[in-house]
Amino acid sequence: MTREGGLLLEAEGLAVRFGSVRALDGVSLTVRAGEVQALLGENGAGKSTLIKCLSGVVRPTGGRMVLCGRRIEPRSPHEAERIGIATVFQEVGLIPRLSVAENICLGREPGRRWLRGLVDWRAVRSRARAAMDRLGLGGLDVDRELGTCSVAVQQMVAIARALDVRARVLILDEPTSSLDRDECARLLGVIGHLRAQEMGIVFISHFLDQVEAIADRVTVLRDGKLVGSFEAAGLTRAKLVSLMVGREFEMPTGKRETTGERGAGSLLSLRAFGRSGMIEGVDADVGAGEVVGLAGLLGSGRSETARLVFGAETATRGTMTFGGEASRFTTPRQAIARGIGMLPENRKEQGIFPSLSVVENLVVSLRAKDGAFSRLAFGSQVALAEEFVRQLGIKTADVHAKISELSGGNQQKVLLARWFAMRPVLLILDEPTRGIDVAAKADVLRAVDRLRGEGTAVLFISSELEEVTRVCGRVVVLRDRRSVAHLEGSDITEASVLAAVARTA
Amino acid sequence: MKLHRLVSATPVLATCALLVGLFAFGAISYPNFASAAVVRNLLVDNAFLVVAAVGMTFVIISGGIDLSVGAAMAFSATLAAALIEAGGVHPLAAAAVVLAAGLAFGLVQGVLIAVLDVPPFMVTLAGMFLARGAAFAVHPQSRGITHPFVATTLNETLAMHLPLGARGVTIPPTVVVMLLVLIGAWVLLRHARFGRAVYAVGDDACAARLMGLAVRRVKVGVYTLCGLTSAVAGLLFALYQQSGDPASCKGMELDVIAAVIIGGTLLRGGAGSVIGTFAGVMILGLIQTIISFQGDLSSWWTRIVAGGLVLVFLLLHQGIGVVARRVGRTADRQG
Known part of the structure; x- marks a missing residue:
């Protein structure tokens, strides 16, 4: 499935050094509207560093980023969100004791007209409902305490929060690592839903079957360098894995031998x-x-x-x-x-x-x-x-x-x-x-x-x-x-x- | 859906139920207990505690602690007495100076805690010694306040007479101040962005920072607020005692913390309410009242009962929290 949407985000030759370590070395990435791009690589390949650059957590020491034709240099996740790049980090960072609605709006709650410091709860609720609606989850009670929701729902709320601002690019860092099969399917459904709304989505996962299920394009990193960007359609799993590890690859098997008695x-x-x-x-x-x-x-x-x-x-x-x-x-x-x-x-x-x-x-x-x-x-x-x-x-x-x-x-x-x-x-x-x-x-x-x-x-x-x-x-x-x-x-x-x-x- | 909302409100409901239960117990056991005068005394005798506990509630919800409250109250009362009696300052001007001092004191503690990242226990322990020492430096003995504005205008002219009971009751302005502080704090905590941020910071400061909240500013804010309420509480205490004593209010911060915990605020932060805190202070006051009605029990029994209550409520709130979340998640999985 290939879509030719407009170019949303373009990163060119990004480089990050931590001391003498090159965490990212001249990596380029393009994200188009209505496209799910899987970002793959081993641990330490530079995936996290790359998305930290895009989301303003880390400032690159080289290269440039262009969003919708405008050069950007986000200095904080907050600023990145404001200009249209929303990120859901691996560890869902939400407040379990506050309601779903508050978690979606926290820090940017609509205030009352006569006193900005006071929260307009009705506006908070309707904004939260609108955000959950966008994910196709309009039925959730937004007044519920977040901590009483399942991890999957919490994950959706994190995404809803990211989408609450007018995000054009959504970055998901291993969103499925703590979900079971059904929950994953639901999340992938949500991602598909967002893709249909012409959003550009960058998706990091270790689960290759999910990548196969949802990705339009696959970008592979290794040792802080770009290996390449490929159309997902023509890519076999074996090819993907060897791209990631940089060598032909075989999983070990040992099940047939058993030394002990039973x-x-x-x-x-x-x-x-x-x-x-x-x-x-x-x-x-x-x-x-x-x-x-x-x-x-x-x-x-x-x-x-x-x-x-x-x-x-x-x-x-x-x-x-x-x-x-x-x-x-x-x-x-x-x-x-x-x-x-x-x-x-x-x-x-x-x-x-x-x-x-x-x-x-x-x-x-x-x-x-x-x-x-x-x-x-x-x-x-x-x-x-x-x-x-x-x-x-x-x-x-x-x-x-x-x-x-x-x-x-x-x-x-x-x-x-x-x-x-x-x-x-x-x-x-x-x-x-x-x-x-x-x-x-x-x-x-x-x-x-x-x-x-x-x-x-x-x-x-x-x-x-x-x-x-x-x-x-x-x-x-x-x-x-x-x-x-x-x-x-x-x-x-x-x-x-x-x-x-x-x-x- | 209503179930888990009810469950998360349970700590406060339990506290209020206990308050009502205690009052009913007193009313049944002793004649004359259920009277307007008893309620009036309960409010008058505890107004300063409620105000101090309100500030502490903010601090504890944010995940911190403030040990300087008692000493700051003593300092405020002593400073007010000195300014009025020795300095010849008008009581209203003296009050303004004391409030400014409390605010500044809290602000400095907050900045040390939030910006330099020093544990609140240590900073406010130092603050406690400093404030206590400063109180003695202002004036080493208790000093009565005889200024006519305080003795007459505040305590008599401004007092409200309510036609309750046989002889009616007189509500002094301290109770009105307490009620205003309560209402203000409730709005601030429940409906203001600052208050919501206090909960978020107390529940998970890291997540709050990632969500774009100004965690440090929130922390500075709660300690500043607590410094201010300590000053208000100190003024109310001076008014109540008609004096300023540098040796007073020793260990009062611990009474305040106990009341906040009984009121359903979690010591580790993220949950609590000023309504609960008010009920917590009233419970401690009621126990004292009941023991004085009983007559043959020493006043130390107040402490023993209070200690037991703090323990019971800590366990209760812990249990409720665990059960509530488990119930909710199970429902989610099945639903």
Whole structure:
């Protein structure tokens, strides 16, 4: 689908330096009216920096930007919005305790005629309704407190806020990373709706199927440089990925090999396991040296099952056998003491210590395991960290760099390494690849496979079926908070998992 | 849809219900409790606290804290007494000077907190010592205010007589000032852009900044406002006591914080209301009244009950918040 709309935004030869690092090196970008442009690249390719230039967060050190024929130099997101470039950043920055309407208008509320400082609530509401209407969501109660809405709705509100000013260009930074399938479809529908209104949309996503579904054009960045801009129609997925990573590319597979035993001798075994109001009943077995996937839609009970096993919440139903003993953990401490590790879903909450170095972030859980006062020689800490940096392909200047200087995908790898270093008996990974690029994903999956080869049992949760089918030797399919199917070996395909999810009881 | 709106209003409703319940309890337990005189005394005895608590409400909603309130009140009262009695300044002019001083004091604290990014706890702790010391520097002892304008005009001529109860009640101007401050603060917080920004900053300062709000200016604003209300409260206190005492109002900032918390304002910011704060102060006052009606309980029981209430309300508000959001999201997913 190619549209030849008028030229809206033209950036030419943009360059940004942070110290001696060239974050952006002569990148050009054009956005046309009525076009969705996907911006792709690995973590650290310069996507974020590019949109920060366009939205006025960062001032480019070189190049120029032209919006509708006029040269622009936005100095703040505010100014960029005013001239017509609206941006929705990755972390939805809204105020949960205020209403939907207030969140859309905050900071630019219409005032009363006789006293500008007082808010004209009727105008606020009607403006909010108009903005939501534009997204085709006119039915939402704009007086609702934002925090009581689902993440998807909050995301839509963020977009509505961005559109409230007369935006001609809308930039969306990974808007779908925390949405489930249905919600994504809804958001893509909204984007299509806006495209029909002759808006220019720049869309960053790691999900290639979404890019294929919605993009008219694809711009690929790598290492701060422009690789090229392509019509989406003639682009295969394989071609896209190799453009992004700069080499021919293959995802690892490891599911067919299983070194451990199964069934009766399994390490972890759940029978009708659950908690009232949370999980109805899950049957599952995980053996040493085996990767078992938990698949299902968002809300089917994947993460909840993981939390029950880990003792983050206490099970009230069924049985759990771990290492041959009936077990029921009431705190994560108990689970950790038995050699269980868990990488939770939400990266922000799982304990990155931003001002500490990569090494320190890595050894912190070893400290928890061995006691805070046990001595861990500095040299061996560094050696350990360097080993993992190499194994997982963590991109960092050196192991003493602050972790906050690393890109999101690399931070995720450090967190994984933290658990790997503990040598857990069972590792639970809840969405370990969310929000990271294709190459980092491959590194993570490869690392999981290596861990499996060393005899660790892995419980693997991912919304991306492709990953599940590649990495898991067995898959337990969940639906409506109970396990509904068990797939094994070559039976595991995206189609068979989806069929199990979709099958009516 | 109405459900979660009701739920988010629950903290204030709970506070008001408690206020009504306490009053009913007093009315049933003691003869003469349910009278205009008791209500009048409740308002008169707590007017200065309400005004101080209003400023504190803004500060706490914005996610901050102000420990200097009690000392600033003592300073204001002492300064007013000194200007009127020793300086021969007209009480109205003295009040203007005190208000300006309070405003400036709050402004400086706000600038230190917002611009230099010093934690509010530390800045206002320093402010508390400074204001207390300054109060003693102005005059080391309590000084009575005998100026005729204060003694006669304000307390008698301007007092309102309402034909309530057997002998009628007299409402002094302090209560009127309190009501005006309450109404003004309600409009400012509820319907002015500044007030909405205070909520936003308290809930998530980073998001507020990304949304284009002037976070620093908002913070400077709330501390300046709190300095001003402390000065007003100090003046009301001087009027109530007919004196200015540099040793007075010790620890009053903590009473004020307790009232704000009981009133449903979240200590971590982002939620609260002046109506709740008013109810919170009245609850503390009612407990004191009930204990004095009881007669055989020591006044320390007021503190014990207040401590328990603060704890209960902290837990209650925490629980309500968690439940409300969960209910809303579940409804959203199903809907």
